[in-house]
Amino acid sequence: MQPNLIKSIRPLTETEKQFIPVEIMVNDMNTWEQYAEKVINFTSRYNISFSISYAPDNLVGKYSKYPSYGDFPETYSLRSYGKWWKESEAHQREYMPQESDPLGAEDYVTLGFERAVVPRDVCIYETYNPGAVVRIWGRFSERHWKLLWEGPPEVYPEESRKFHPTITKYNCLIKSVGDFRFSRFTTPLIFSEIRLEFNQSHLKYHTAIDAVLLGGYQPKRILQQHVLQNDLLNWRSSNDSPKKQMTNTVNDNCDFFSHLPHEVILHIFQYLDLKSLCRCAQVNKTWYEATCDPILYQNLTLKRYWHRINSKNLNFFKNRCCGIRKLDLSWCGSDDKFFSSTFLLFLHHCCQHLTHLSLCHCEFVNNEIVTKISQCRELTELRLRNTKADYFAFQNLARLSKLNTLDLCCTSVTDGPLMAILKANQNLTHLMLDFCENIVQLDQIVETVANHNRSLRTWSSFKTTTLTPSGGLHFSRCANLRELDLGWCFLFAHPGDCLERIAANCPHLKRLIISQWRGVNDQMLLPVVTNCKDLTLLDLLGIKSITGEICERALVSLSHLKLLDISFCDSISDNQVLLWRQNYPNVTIQRSCQFLVMDYLN
Template sequence: MLDLKNRFKTDPIFSVPDFPEYVVSKSTILMTDLLTWPHGKLRAQKPYRYQDIDPLGAEHFTTVQFLGPVSMTNFKMHPSWEEANVVVRIWSSFIDYNKWNHVKWHLVYEASHSKDFSENYKECSKIVNMLRIEFNKNFPKYIMVARGMFYHVLTEGVFTQFPLFYPLSNKVWHNGVQELTNNIVIRDRESGAEWNGRNVTENLPPEIMYNIFDCLDLVSLSRCAQVNKRWNLISQDLRFYRDVDLKIYWNKINENSLKILKEKLRNVRKLDMTWFDAFQLDANKFHNSIMSILERAQNTLTHLCLNDTCWLTEPILEQIFECLNLEELRFRNKDFRHINDWYPISCNKMTKLKTLDITLCVIRKTQLIGILQLIPNLEHLIMDSCKHLGDPEPIISTVIKYNSKLKTWSSAGTFNNRDSSEIFKKFGKLVHLEYLNLTFCEPQSHRINCLESIAMNCKNLKRLELAHWSQLTDKQLLPIVTQCNELSHLNFSWTSGMSFMILSKACMNLPNLREICISFYNKVESVDEMIKDIRDKYPNVNFTQQKPFRVAQLD
């Protein structure tokens, strides 16, 4: 195996000699407990186009690259992985590094749309050297299945190595919108003969046709454009391309597709280009297409998502910051260190921007401070698992000074192992705060109860996540459970210092409380009866209790 990449973490998540007995890691916490509440959060991304939503909910993927060609002779899932649809898709490809931006992916496995476990394997006689495995992150055994799969791949020999390197065919692969320009012959449903009768939709008024077409996904819309001249004219209307989500078409988009699409995105409002990577796109052509789209939609673009997009250059960033009507901007899993300074890029204030998501980004503290100064009305700041940010004090001070309307602060795994109790006390100055995520950010010492200031001033706080605060005590939590009356969700997973008396007091004092997460509580075996008693007294509160689990023994 040559390479094992995980888009959630930059380092490999698995190594055979160190295969753990318990699946306990920072990524495990982030991908299990915290992300079981994604849709109700203020920070969650809402679908841009409901017709193009992935029905299986693939959010993260892992790529496995091999030294040479392999044959998938006996591909299967281990019987112990009976968590329904954790792995939702598996793709295979053969990459010729002389033509690395013309890659064709073959779907090997796709999970069932139902909740039942399925084994929908497709025949694959191809010679491959790369796999792409997509996961539904909301299932609790996400990381265990990922680790187990790679362990099984390496130990059970489900792949047969070939000694020779087989080049790709000279046939250039083009997919996406261009593929849909082939002529479609309409045939009678019963006889199969070509149908030349009258078009039953020709008398429908244009308003009805527009409403019908507005319910179609992008592929269906492209196919309808080839039926007749009237349908073609209707399908070209730019109103159908105001909200565009291209994420599920990641394997179909190439330079030709972008060339056609950019003509239709002149008035786009919401644009999601997640998972656009180097395997499909040439850097220069992608750069030119994106620049053209951003320039044309400069006055209309309100939502932009470029998660896991490889080709994000400084000129593209400059053009993004010229889109002053942006309300939501997401840059997940990007390295911004190649940019000298972020804040001189634009001298204009982005007064309409409400959400900034830089999860998993590598970004310097000065860069983040610079962009925060340009967003006076920022409400949601998400920077989970960011690197190179250093001391949180300048960032928190900047937010207090320039972003006083902030409602969401999420920095899980970003600021840790610091004596930050005095620094976190400053969160009390953000009086509009509704969601606070300080997972893996526990201060080294609790000389000052930083939660007391938060409880005293943040009266609108609805969600508080303090997972992996191992020294959290009842005394520290008492101000929270007695003063934050709007709290609906609490996350105390991987804590051991508090007692169940404080949980009972929280259920009694907080009228809006709906969920408490106490997964992986270190003393969970001795408190099952206490949890049962609390559940009986307060049935409106749901307790999420996931015990530490062992990795299934591999036969």
């Protein structure tokens, strides 16, 4: 048990008088502090499923490395960092720029805690490159999340941090009604849920978290439990009771804006986000009719409102989206058991002109939905990252023929269906297959691409580990390749001459990731440095056989180079890295922090 994080009771300020904390109204409540008991879901990971290194599950329990600072496999590490991922040609561009997240949240992790509490403290133990947490959410009912804290990403010194922000107070239990455990007295123990959102785009390298602690008050009696579960203490003082809102309705005769041509009004409304459109709809009849026009909903992004989007909301958009072309529902629909069926009806009604569809990290995506997606014949971009459809559903996607971008990372897609999709979409330009652990014939997949997808510019199969040197040779036939991510593909095998062949036939490569290709040496890398003069990113993490000589050669020869990752390259000294950083200030030279900073007074 940690030292008590619950702050002592103090007199209320003027701004707090409208809210009376439950700990003041009820004196005999227990204070309770607990570490995460399980990881419920997440959007980013660095580990493969059978490895615990850098895994989300490392967030379970008390911290093991804090207050040490460094790159520890025993912590949870997010995959991306900095601006590098956003600069990829395959990175998803905003479908609806006016709906971009002002805090830029890129990933999240949802944690379960054993006991339901009235939340008062959340403490996050950051052990590597802190400052990425931008929001903390608490789940107060099956479909109701409340924002406990938010703030911009921070630049923090290179030291561990116990991030303990002041959270918003609510007089109800933070919980999830969907996960029960029973004690010997058959009393349900309801898991509390906390969700952390991250923006790591400002960080120099990967961020890592060791543990999360939740502190709060727990009712002693059944009556207290029921009162808090039903949020019956959400009181306001009498002089702060909600006042009747004044109507803002504008008389049509005085509203000169309404006399503009309908097309002009629509052109102006196209620059508004959804909240602003909802407000405009309440002004008068003319404005309301304008906000219903399908032309305003040709591009729709609801990711930012994941905590509010349910089947009822989606059904509301159905009639307005009859001409929709781009739809982003990433992160949405996880808390609504009717969302899958509602989305099926939405697709049936709106898929005729759909060209871009992003359903990343959507738990509602099932086999039936994947089958329905295959009927959206105009699709050019499809993103199903980390969705849970069974592997045999993907064979239906071979009915599509116009895809140029396909993201199936972290899905259960298998070899046969994937090869059928590739053969049917010969204009495919960007293909992402990271963490696709059901692919066992990656060599044949690469050969299929070489035969049928000659326009391919981006290939990413990070930690999809069934590639062999003979399969790697097929990349040399993809002359249009610009980005090649084969990180952790050759863990033990010798890569042969595939790098030399790729470098000779793909001279316009801009990004090359071959982290943990343990058989690579200076001689194998020399053709890459010599031929691929457009390289901006070169990731050599964990290649222990390379020396400072080839790195120096790369820094001198590659005039466009912006990022060189030589973390865990044991033959390269720290002194060499310091000298290169001075001599080549325009290149970010990554060197993972492999030392410990012990500060037990932190």
